[in-house]
Structure formats: C-alpha cells, structure tokens
Amino acid sequence: MERVVIVTGASSGIGLALCERLLTEDKQVRLCLACRNVQRAKAARSALLTSHTNARVDLLHLDVGSVESVLNAAKVANRIDFMYLNAGIMPNPQVDVGAFFKGLFSSNVINMFATAEGLLTQQDRLNSDGLQEVFATNLFGHFILIRELEPLLCQTGHTSRVVWTSSSNARRSAFSINDIQHREGTEPYSSSKYASDMLSLALNRNMNSQVCLVCSPLIFTNTFTLTPYNGAEALHWLFLQKPESLDPRAKYHSLTSGLGKNYTKPRLMDIDGEMAEVLFSKLRELEKVVRRNLCERNADNEAHQRYLSDIE
Ligand SMILES: NC(=O)C1=CN([C@@H]2O[C@H](COP(=O)(O)OP(=O)(O)OC[C@H]3O[C@@H](n4cnc5c(N)ncnc54)[C@H](OP(=O)(O)O)[C@@H]3O)[C@@H](O)[C@H]2O)C=CC1
C-alpha cells in the first residue's frame, strides 16, 4: 500500500539521507520533500531519482520559519502517513575554546563530545513574523504545521505518525518557561530542542495519542563516524515500528557503535509534564497572536494594492 511521507528540510543532510533510506526500504513510499529553497529541493529530487528511477517524489515549498509559508503549504496536503519534522538551524555557532580544553581533561569528556554541553552559543535574530528565528524554525513553524494538519493527522481509522528530530544538545537548563523564545539567553538551539521534546509529550496528551505519536530521535555524535546516513538511523527505525510498540515518554537515539554499526536506543526523557502543558498553552496563545497579526498584515497589503490600482 502506498505510504505518503512528508519530510521537512529534506534538501540536505539527515533529511535527504532519510529520504534515500526510505526509498531503498519501501518501493511503495511516496515522498514529499518540504523545503524552503526550490533549487536545492529540485537538486535533492534529481539525486533521489538517479538512484531510484521509478520513485514518486513530490516537492512542496515550505519555509518553516514563516507562518504564512506554513499555512500555504498545509493547504496542499491531502494524505499523510508519516510526517518528519526535521528542518532545523543553528546559526552562527561559537565554540567556547576554553571550556572545550577544560572539558577535554575532565571526567565529563565523553558527555561533552556527545552533547556539546556548555560548549556552544549562537547568535539569534528576529524573523519577519517578529519571532526569534531559531525558535520559529526549530519549534514554532512545525507546531503551526501540526495544528493546521491536525484534522488530517488525526482521522479516525487512519494512523499518521509525526517524528520530530531533536538533539543531544537539548538541555533543560537552557530553557525557561518564562522566555520560551529564548530572547534573553545565548543557547537558542539547545532551548528550542528541549522545547520540542516537551512539546512532543504535550502533543501526545492533547491530540488523540493513539493516532498521533510524536517521537524525538536524538542524534548522538560519535563525531568521527557521524554521517547524515548514521544520523537518520532512528528516523528510519521509527518508520519500521508498530505505533503501539513506541513510548511517547522516550526519545529515540541514533547511535553508532565503535565498529561502525548503527542502532536505535530509546531513553526516557527527563520532562516535567506540567511544564509541558504550560508550554503547549503558551504556544497556542502565541499562535492566536501571530495568526491575527498575519490577517492584519494581509488586509493592509490588500488595501495598499487597491490604493495603488486606484491611483494608476
Ligand atoms: N548534524 C548533527 O550533528 C545533528 C543535527 N540535528 C538536527 O537534525 C536536523 C537536520 O540537521 P542536519 O541534516 O544536520 O542539517 P542540514 O543543515 O544539513 O539540514 C537542515 C535542513 O533544514 C532545512 N531548513 C533550515 N531552515 C529551514 C526553514 N526555515 N524552512 C525549511 N527548511 C529549512 C535546510 O534547508 P536549506 O537547504 O534551505 O537550508 C536543510 O535542508 C536539524 O533539526 C538538526 O537540528 C540533531 C542532532 C545532531
């Protein structure tokens, strides 16, 4: 039976590697590459068709960092079996070289290489919706996409699965419930990934959890062996699992052994359920504000267009 799989950020890296693996795995897959850059998306599609000549690969223009783009893209979808929320950014990362060398000679060295804890800061900025860009791209745009597609994802009698790419860099201490966009801090990536872990829990509670399962695979960087193919391990593994065998409180880790063998390991997440609910309601409030602003902006643009055509 045909299975429709949407992958955000499918034009490169882990997203593209996942597409390649899914086409190799299942000839019945119909892929939808949801990408912001049309040229790169076309190149990715050509590369996939070179190795899978008869594959069905569609393109969908989607910039998850723009609410308007998300709303437009969501209109096009009519069936979803899997939706991989994979697009993500870490702009202008700065490595704290001092902390790196200190960590190198400490008992924390393995953890440091696995999670980059305390090593990385990023410079964030505001996007055209007036939101912090990292938050908007890694979390909020995908949240709006799920909200918009909820009727399609939660149809009775049809199981859709949503899989969100998290990170080992997701850290509770980088996130504040009073600053969900991370306006004040210097670790927006870590904050956004922890927020997506929390949100996956709240979504499973607030949506029909039997139908919509949100998992957060984490990519463990065994740095020297890491490739996008390895990184896509847990994403690929989840495609093969029965929904009832998965635990919404777990994060599914892509791991690579010393011998280079890839495997997936679930680990229970350290998440405060109440805080996850607060985050969910804050995101819904923000959704209302952003949608209202967008309507006003569009109304202003229409009025401006009318004015221009009147004076011509
Ligand atoms: N690499 C790693 O070690 C790890 C990565 N991750 C996560 O894995 C995911 C994939 O990362 P990775 O493959 O490494 O990185 P890449 O930079 O190779 O891929 C990121 C993808 O996301 C897309 N993207 C970025 N911003 C947007 C946007 N606004 N709208 C739509 N698409 C967008 C990019 O598209 P475009 O071509 O237009 O830029 C690109 O296709 C991310 O969520 C990342 O946080 C997690 C753990 C470790």
Ligand SMILES: CC(C)=CCC[C@@H](C)[C@H]1CC[C@H]2C3=C(CC[C@]12C)[C@@]1(C)CCC(=O)C[C@@H]1CC3
């Ligand atoms: C010489 C010197 C200063 C080396 C620094 C090494 C770091 C660049 C890496 C060590 C751990 C890495 C890591 C990531 C990025 C690169 C490192 C910080 C990620 C944060 C990339 C994105 C993720 O989602 C998780 C990764 C964890 C490990």
